Amino acid sequence: MRVSYREAMRQALHDALVSDPRVFLMGEDVGRYGGTYAVSKGFYDEFGPERIRDTPLSELGFVGAGIGAALGGMRPIVEVMTVNFSLLALDQIVNSAALLRHMSGGQVSVPLVIRMATGAGRQLAAQHSHSLENWYAHIPGIRVLAPATIADARGMLAPALADPDPVVIFEHAQLYNTEDELRDEPNEDWRCDIERAAIRRPGSRLTVITYGGSLPKALEAADELARDGIDVEVLDLRVLRPLDTETIAESVSRTHRAVIVDEGWRSGSLAAEVMARIVERCFYDLDAPPVRVCSEEVPIPYAKHMEDAALPQAAKIVAAVREVLNV
Amino acid sequence: MNETGDMTEAVTGMPERPFAHRLLADMLRIRRMEEKCAELYGAQKIRGFLHLYIGEEACATGAMHALDAGDNVVATYREHGHALLRGVPMDAIMAEMFGKAAGCSRGRGGSMHLFDAARRFYGGNAIVGGGLPLAVGLALADRMQGIRRVTACFFGEGAVAEGAFHEGMNLAALWRLPVLFLCENNLYAMGTALDRSESQTELCVKAASYKVPTLKVDGMDVRAVHEATCRAAQQVREEGGPFFVEFRTFRFRAHSMFDPELYRDKAEVEEWKKRGPIHSFSAQLKAAGELSEDGFLDLDAAAEAEVAAAVAFAEAAAWEPVEDLLRDVTTPGGRS
Ligand SMILES: Cc1ncc(C[n+]2csc(CCOP(=O)(O)OP(=O)(O)O)c2C)c(N)n1
Ligand SMILES: [Mg+2]
Numbered sequence: 001m002r003v004s005y006r007e008a009m010r011q012a013l014h015d016a017l018v019s020d021p022r023v024f025l026m027g028e029d030v031g032r033y034g035g036t037y038a039v040s041k042g043f044y045d046e047f048g049p050e051r052i053r054d055t056p057l058s059e060l061g062f063v064g065a066g067i068g069a070a071l072g073g074m075r076p077i078v079e080v081m082t083v084n085f086s087l088l089a090l091d092q093i094v095n096s097a098a099l100l101r102h103m104s105g106g107q108v109s110v111p112l113v114i115r116m117a118t119g120a121g122r123q124l125a126a127q128h129s130h131s132l133e134n135w136y137a138h139i140p141g142i143r144v145l146a147p148a149t150i151a152d153a154r155g156m157l158a159p160a161l162a163d164p165d166p167v168v169i170f171e172h173a174q175l176y177n178t179e180d181e182l183r184d185e186p187n188e189d190w191r192c193d194i195e196r197a198a199i200r201r202p203g204s205r206l207t208v209i210t211y212g213g214s215l216p217k218a219l220e221a222a223d224e225l226a227r228d229g230i231d232v233e234v235l236d237l238r239v240l241r242p243l244d245t246e247t248i249a250e251s252v253s254r255t256h257r258a259v260i261v262d263e264g265w266r267s268g269s270l271a272a273e274v275m276a277r278i279v280e281r282c283f284y285d286l287d288a289p290p291v292r293v294c295s296e297e298v299p300i301p302y303a304k305h306m307e308d309a310a311l312p313q314a315a316k317i318v319a320a321v322r323e324v325l326n327v
Numbered sequence: 328m329n330e331t332g333d334m335t336e337a338v339t340g341m342p343e344r345p346f347a348h349r350l351l352a353d354m355l356r357i358r359r360m361e362e363k364c365a366e367l368y369g370a371q372k373i374r375g376f377l378h379l380y381i382g383e384e385a386c387a388t389g390a391m392h393a394l395d396a397g398d399n400v401v402a403t404y405r406e407h408g409h410a411l412l413r414g415v416p417m418d419a420i421m422a423e424m425f426g427k428a429a430g431c432s433r434g435r436g437g438s439m440h441l442f443d444a445a446r447r448f449y450g451g452n453a454i455v456g457g458g459l460p461l462a463v464g465l466a467l468a469d470r471m472q473g474i475r476r477v478t479a480c481f482f483g484e485g486a487v488a489e490g491a492f493h494e495g496m497n498l499a500a501l502w503r504l505p506v507l508f509l510c511e512n513n514l515y516a517m518g519t520a521l522d523r524s525e526s527q528t529e530l531c532v533k534a535a536s537y538k539v540p541t542l543k544v545d546g547m548d549v550r551a552v553h554e555a556t557c558r559a560a561q562q563v564r565e566e567g568g569p570f571f572v573e574f575r576t577f578r579f580r581a582h583s584m585f586d587p588e589l590y591r592d593k594a595e596v597e598e599w600k601k602r603g604p605i606h607s608f609s610a611q612l613k614a615a616g617e618l619s620e621d622g623f624l625d626l627d628a629a630a631e632a633e634v635a636a637a638v639a640f641a642e643a644a645a646w647e648p649v650e651d652l653l654r655d656v657t658t659p660g661g662r663s
Binding site: 028029032033034036054055056057058059060061084085088122123124125126127128296297298299301302303304305306309310 | 374375376426427432434435436437439440452453454455456485486488489490491516517518519523524525586587589590646647649652653656
């Protein structure tokens with residue numbers, strides 16, 4: 001069955017709501033409006049206003065309430081419209097959700113899932129387009145996921161809800177309309193792991209490491225390179241915290257070269273962290289210095305040609321691979 | 328008027344004819360410009376988010392005419408009309424929406440981020456509530472430098488739920504800063520109706536709880552908006568402290584071009600449309616013998632002509648060269 005990323009996410013949420021009465025969805029316009037990205041369309045009528053809880057514009061308040069509800073025995077899924085708005089809730093996420101377990105000496109856990117859209121590409125300008133996944137990936141105490149495929153959109157929510165600690169899920173806005181085949185056997189367990197990175201395309205000459213909205217661009221670049229006889233591996237990080245260093249090291253020590261693609265800005269980026277780990281783990285296996293393709297150091301501009309120029313693109317990835325391979 | 332300054336029933340005298348015509352002309356300029364924007368969005372000339380102000384024109388029009396050229400203005404992402412009446416040329420607004428370098432924000436901001444520092448228009452801010460603390464700071468700077476001016480801050484009723492509203496309101500009152508808080512209450516924040524998001528739907532009561540004086544006024548009536556804002560601005564100028572005005576209004580269109588409007592009845596929208604600010608004001612003027620049908624058509628034709636010229640300007644304007652991508656992240660020339 002061919003489904004969209006949006007539909008896969010919707011099904012995952014639906015399963016969660018049906019299978020566990022402790023689960024509820026809360027956020028701005030998740031109910032009557034049908035969800036900013038239409039992920040929860042129809043849920044308000046099906047599950048009612050208690051479990052599909054529209055909130056006022058109070059990011060700090062309702063994310064904090066989600067933390068409290070998690071402490072109190074519920075399994076809240078809190079939706080924040082976009083990562084830019086999550087900054088209004090950053091205090092609760094970083095100073096409470098991530099720390100309570102530790103500060104209480106292990107007495108309490110916060111089984112909270114926070115979902116948010118991220119990323120650029122739709123000309124929404126600087127206040128709606130940023131990729132701040134690395135900010136969250138910096139914080140001990142939370143797990144950070146970036147489903148980039150339909151299967152991960154379908155399968156990551158259940159294990160995230162089963163995690164006793166806070167999980168932040170980043171859904172790149174450009175992915176919602178992507179489609180792929182999804183197995184549709186009845187009683188299928190969609191659950192996937194939320195520990196490991198995944199090789200999305202095996203290859204021999206170089207590893208392209210990426211996540212989220214840049215995965216389709218990396219695969220497009222790999223296709224183009226393959227047409228020229230250049231066989232590259234594409235690795236999808238999937239889990240941004242804790243990073244799966246093993247899978248990265250295994251791949252890079254096999255291909256001996258790496259290009260890291262990240263929609264975040266280069267300075268202080270997740271790509272920088274991945275590169276550091278490659279250098280720590282695979283220094284003597286490398287045949288060339290790793291290279292990064294990141295967003296340019298500029299707030300995302302509105303004008304289309306400028307936005308395109310600011311972001312990683314397949315052509316930039318191809319060029320970076322050619323540079324590293326010297327072909 | 329009640330204790331929180333309810334002026335919704337107030338009927339005011341007709342303003343002098345030239346000024347009345349100016350108000351009507353300005354509402355028409357906003358309306359025609361935005362109708363064109365919607366069309367251009369369909370043609371994919373304008374992209375990203377586009378939030379139309381159609382139905383709410385009386386608010387910006389009445390309020391802007393109550394301000395002085397030296398005042399500061401802070402607005403939201405639904406700010407095309409505010410920018411226009413602040414004096415930002417329609418050419419520059421349209422070019423901005425096209426993403427052209429001749430736009431008022433060089434094409435970097437788009438519809439939601441119109442700026443004009445020379446006119447003290449401190450932007451379209453797309454973080455709900457984001458403008459309020461900024462307005463407080465602008466007013467603080469004026470106070471500290473002994474500059475006498477008002478900072479007008481427009482925001483939707485949705486912002487009232489944000490911490491920034493409460494923190495900003497308190498600071499402005501505590502420090503007695505000359506901020507004119509102008510709340511455009513169009514009853515919906517995206518799909519969320521006011522009574523589904525606020526326990527206290529009387530917004531003036533919230534402001535009053537910070538000891539900020541308030542007025543509530545019919546935001547579909549340009550004269551009432553103008554009169555209320557004049558009174559509020561005058562009090563801010565004379566006494567120095569903040570003031571809160573609530574405009575009761577309604578957006579006739581969807582929240583943005585992505586909104587299928589599942590959350591409200593067509594009937595509700597139709598009911599409000601009957602009170603449309605442009606036709607109700609022109610009807611009042613006609614009834615008072617202050618406007619003829621030809622007079623109306625002349626004003627409308629002038630607005631249409633201005634829009635046509637702005638679109639032609641935006642079409643012909645150049646794209647910013649990609650080599651300039653990294654400009655304007657920091658200030659050239661370093662520290663001052
Ligand atoms: C902090 C923040 N949260 C959420 C949003 C998404 N959003 C944009 S406009 C809007 C509704 C705001 O309603 P209101 O303040 O009443 O203004 P209106 O759109 O009605 O003019 C929402 C939820 C945002 N831009 N900023
Ligand atoms: Mg509103």
